[in-house]
Amino acid sequence: MTPYQIAAPLLSLLALMYAWNLVLRQKKTIWEALLWTLFWGGIAFIALKPDVLSYLSVATGIKDQVNAIFVTSIGILFFFVFYVIIRIEELHQRFARIIREMALREAGMREDAVPEDKR
């Protein structure tokens, strides 16, 4: 067994535990956790049974290791770009929450959290 064959399934196991823990804490739906299980299960399976990639090699034409490194790098970059998109989205959500709070206060529906003497 190579170090990768030990590390990848362990990492997958951690990711799966994290995902199902979020389900228990009602932060992720079972469906989303199943998608994660499929993805990380695939990573672990490929690590343990690298021969399955030969089917992928026929389908994609990726035959040598240099191409595989390129494809993996592009995959990682995509992941980071998606991650940044999600973070920007979260900033927009914060912005919307502030605007919501201001709208509610302006309409006299929410009392100011900060007392007048502390302003």
Place this chain on the structure above:
Amino acid sequence: MRVIAVIPAYNEETRIGSVVRAARTYAAEVIVVDDGSTDATGHKATEAGARVLRHMDNCGPGAATMTGIEAARLLQADVITTLDADEQHDAHDMPALLTPIERGEADVVFADRFALRNAIPLIRRFFNAIGNVVTLLATGRWVHDSQCGFKAFGPRAVKEIQLRMNGFEFCTEIVRESVQHRWRITQVPVKVLYSAYTLAKGQSFATGMKTAFKILLRSFLR
């Protein structure tokens, strides 16, 4: 049951008045969230008898809907109905949406524009079908008309709902919330009126694709 209607609106000065007046027939109060309009939407809504909340900037229909829901909660709403401001929905369908909640059979009621023989352009049917498939992929639940803004939320849903998405993807988020909180759902056929105006105001193909992408991405990376 105290029913409050929530109408998110953006530049709808020509339509909002009649929508508010029709909704007032069935709701104890009507809340219009003026989502940073640059026209007289807020003024027209106030004139028609709505309580108006104003976003100082355009945040999107999801954010505006959540503002309305938050306001309705503060006004002790038992049931909330949401409808579009462009006269696409017929407020006279509200009793049909409220019936399953009043009978205690559902926590959230989705309107279904496709169950009746409504004159819906083919391109709209196609976009909605894509929206339904994306919603199914992201949430695991099939809803016949997942992208319709006409909905009713019962007491349990009113208490638990928390929308985070600002844009049009909030419709899919509502389906996700129904799965996560295990709400009982019902779908009720409603009339819909598509005019040149409503078609011009609807989502473009590019917006639809962006929305679909965001939904799928978020459902995976959440």
